[in-house]
Amino acid sequence: MAEKQQTFADAMTALEEIVRQLEQGDVPLENAIDLYKQGMELSQFCHSKLQHAEEQLISIVQETGETTAFDPLKGEN
Amino acid sequence: MSSASYLTVKALTKYIKRKFDADPHLREVYVKGELSNVKLHQSGHIYFTLKDDGARIAATMFKTAATKLAFEPKEGMQVFIRGDVNVYEGYGTYQLYVQEMQPDGIGSLFVAFNQLKEQLQQEGLFKPEWKQPIPRFPEKIGVLTSTTGAAIRDICTTLKRRYPLAEVFIYPTLVQGAQATPNIVQNIERANIDASCDVLIVGRGGGSIEDLWAFNEEAVARAIFGSRIPIISAVGHETDTTIADYVADLRAPTPTAAAEMAVPDQQELFQRVLTQKSQLHQIVRAQLMAERQRLNKLQQSYPLSMPERLYRPFTERLAQLETGLQKAMQVDLMKKTARFQQLHSAVEQHSPKKALAFHQRELETHFQQLTRAATHYVTKQKQQFEATVRTLEALNPLAILTRGFTVAYKDNQMLKSAVDVKPQDQLTLSFHDGKVIADVVKILPKNEGE
Numbered sequence: 001m002a003e004k005q006q007t008f009a010d011a012m013t014a015l016e017e018i019v020r021q022l023e024q025g026d027v028p029l030e031n032a033i034d035l036y037k038q039g040m041e042l043s044q045f046c047h048s049k050l051q052h053a054e055e056q057l058i059s060i061v062q063e064t065g066e067t068t069a070f071d072p073l074k075g076e077n
Numbered sequence: 078m079s080s081a082s083y084l085t086v087k088a089l090t091k092y093i094k095r096k097f098d099a100d101p102h103l104r105e106v107y108v109k110g111e112l113s114n115v116k117l118h119q120s121g122h123i124y125f126t127l128k129d130d131g132a133r134i135a136a137t138m139f140k141t142a143a144t145k146l147a148f149e150p151k152e153g154m155q156v157f158i159r160g161d162v163n164v165y166e167g168y169g170t171y172q173l174y175v176q177e178m179q180p181d182g183i184g185s186l187f188v189a190f191n192q193l194k195e196q197l198q199q200e201g202l203f204k205p206e207w208k209q210p211i212p213r214f215p216e217k218i219g220v221l222t223s224t225t226g227a228a229i230r231d232i233c234t235t236l237k238r239r240y241p242l243a244e245v246f247i248y249p250t251l252v253q254g255a256q257a258t259p260n261i262v263q264n265i266e267r268a269n270i271d272a273s274c275d276v277l278i279v280g281r282g283g284g285s286i287e288d289l290w291a292f293n294e295e296a297v298a299r300a301i302f303g304s305r306i307p308i309i310s311a312v313g314h315e316t317d318t319t320i321a322d323y324v325a326d327l328r329a330p331t332p333t334a335a336a337e338m339a340v341p342d343q344q345e346l347f348q349r350v351l352t353q354k355s356q357l358h359q360i361v362r363a364q365l366m367a368e369r370q371r372l373n374k375l376q377q378s379y380p381l382s383m384p385e386r387l388y389r390p391f392t393e394r395l396a397q398l399e400t401g402l403q404k405a406m407q408v409d410l411m412k413k414t415a416r417f418q419q420l421h422s423a424v425e426q427h428s429p430k431k432a433l434a435f436h437q438r439e440l441e442t443h444f445q446q447l448t449r450a451a452t453h454y455v456t457k458q459k460q461q462f463e464a465t466v467r468t469l470e471a472l473n474p475l476a477i478l479t480r481g482f483t484v485a486y487k488d489n490q491m492l493k494s495a496v497d498v499k500p501q502d503q504l505t506l507s508f509h510d511g512k513v514i515a516d517v518v519k520i521l522p523k524n525e526g527e
Contacts, residue, residue: 008242009214012346019353022360029368036361043354050347053242058233060224060247061271070224070247072233 008049015042087166094164097171103162108134108173109181112154123150127158127173136160138175147190148180148286149316155181180286190293193320197295202302202324209307209326211339212275218243218339219274219306221250221264228252228282228311228332235336240343246274252281257291262300269305277304278335279321280311292319301325311335478509495520 018039021027027035059067084092097103110127117123121140126133136158138146150156160175179187197203218236222228224247236245248268251260261279268277279301281289291297292312298320301308310325311332322328329335375381425431478484485492486505492498498517506513 007214007216009212009216012214012350015350015353019356019360022357022364025360025364027364029364032361032364036357039357040354043350043357046350047347047354049242050343050350053240053343056233056237056241056243056245058237058245058247060249061219061267065271067246072230 006045008046011042011045011049015039015046018042086169090164090166090169094166097163105159106162106173107157107159109155109157110134112150112152112156115150115152117150123175125150127156134162134173135170136173136175138178142176143316145318146178146316147187147318149283149314150178157181190320193293193295193298194323197298197320197324202298207302209305211307211309211327213341215243215275215340217246217274219246219248219268219271219277221248221261221268221277221279222281222332223252224249226282228280231282231331231333232278232311232336235333236340238343239337240340240346242343243340246271250279253284253288253291258294258296261291261297265297265300265304265308269303272306274306276339277306277308278311278329278332278339279308279325280329280332280335281313282332283314283317286317289313289317289319292321294320297321298324309335309338478507483508495522 018035022032022035022039058070058072060070061067108127110129113126113128113133115123115125121143123138123143123146125136125138127136128134138150157179158173158175159177160173162171162173164171201207220229220232222232229247233245236243246268248264250264251257265277265279268274281292289312292310301310301321301324307326309327309329310319310321311329311334312319312321313331315330318328327338329338484507486507487498487502489505492504498504498520500517500520502517504515504517506515
């Protein structure tokens with residue numbers, strides 16, 4: 001089941017694995033339905049991740065190790 | 078001359094082309110000159126004119142050879158070329174077909190480049206087994222390039238457009254000049270120490286071969302090779318290939334391309350998620366339907382829907398057997414009956430009963446015959462007797478008396494005629510019921526008596 005700290009990558013990979021398993025067609029019906037539920041949750045999760053990721057975080061890693069915000073259109077401030 | 082004696086243009090050109098083909102010197106020529114009229118066609122082929130003070134020759138470098146170019150051919154550049162000369166029949170021109178081209182003047186750099194390339198190749202640094210896979214969904218992307226210039230902009234806008242999910246860390250890096258090499262090496266190491274990134278993009282925009290030179294340095298190559306984070310190299314333009322490109326886990330032709338290779342496309346992912354979702358729907362629905370159909374089929378299957386059909390064959394067989402049995406029994410019975418009857422009649426034939434009956438019948442018949450005969454005889458005797466009696470009776474003279482006749486006696490002698498009588502005679506008259514003694518009075522003969 002989807003964990004709270006799940007990453008998009010994990011969710012996407014899990015979703016693909018579920019689809020792959022189901023596509024193979026040898027999953028018993030009960031398991032298939034469980035997988036289906038999981039898959040739907042995962043796809044919901046991925047979908048919302050994609051939808052809400054609108055602003056990308058871009059930062060500069062300074063020599064000191066500190067990070068500062070960066071706008072590529074303006075260049076380094 | 079007749080028309081048949083004239084060559085076609087095509088035939089003539091073919092003839093000329095054969096001359097070129099046959100000449101061993103033209104099959105491999107080394108020639109130097111200046112580039113002019115350079116045209117980088119979108120097909121990847123390069124067309125130009127190679128010239129010097131005295132002459133010019135049209136030249137073509139096909140895509141397969143052109144992609145191997147380590148520099149961008151530019152107007153006025155002095156170059157060394159290896160190729161062959163041949164005829165382009167379509168235009169009736171002869172051309173230089175370029176296999177290899179190197180710029181003059183920086184020949185020493187090329188020597189260095191080739192030497193290092195050779196060396197690292199022999200060490201095995203370019204081997205595919207060292208290539209680390211680029212994560213499909215990186216969460217953190219390190220970018221090692223200059224914070225000024227087109228490259229960083231291209232990378233950031235591409236990353237944002239395609240995959241805003243990932244966080245971008247820029248390690249400001251000098252990418253040209255004397256400090257570039259140590260700075261690139263240092264930043265690759267820093268990024269590895271930070272270890273926060275899933276993938277690194279190392280590169281810069283286009284420039285002269287000298288500008289890009291840091292990416293041909295051994296130190297940079299070894300730093301890239303040593304990185305535990307997968308590295309996508311993106312140096313210059315498509316035609317620029319550096320040592321860094323060979324050793325990187327993935328080579329991108331441009332910074333924009335590097336960003337595209339580093340991340341998946343959000344729109345595609347959206348689509349993919351939707352596809353996966355509908356696939357889930359479809360698969361599970363299909364499976365449910367299939368199971369339902371299977372169930373229906375089972376329910377409709379004749380063992381479940383018509384159980385009687387299951388044992389029908391047995392019933393039929395039983396009936397058959399019963400019929401057979403009956404038939405067999407009948408046949409047997411008939412046979413036995415026949416045999417019995419045969420035997421019975423055989424016995425019957427020899428039975429004393431029959432003889433007895435026969436004899437009895439015979440006896441009876443005889444008895445009856447006897448009885449009949451006896452009765453007949455008796456009857457006959459009786460009849461005879463009666464007839465005799467009747468005859469006798471009829472003959473009994475006395476019998477007449479009963480009818481009123483009378484017998485007359487004289488001297489106990491029955492009188493038969495009137496002549497025997499004489500008057501006075503005493504006569505005895507016998508009646509049937511007594512006697513009368515009478516005296517004769519008169520006799521009357523017959524005729525007188527009447």
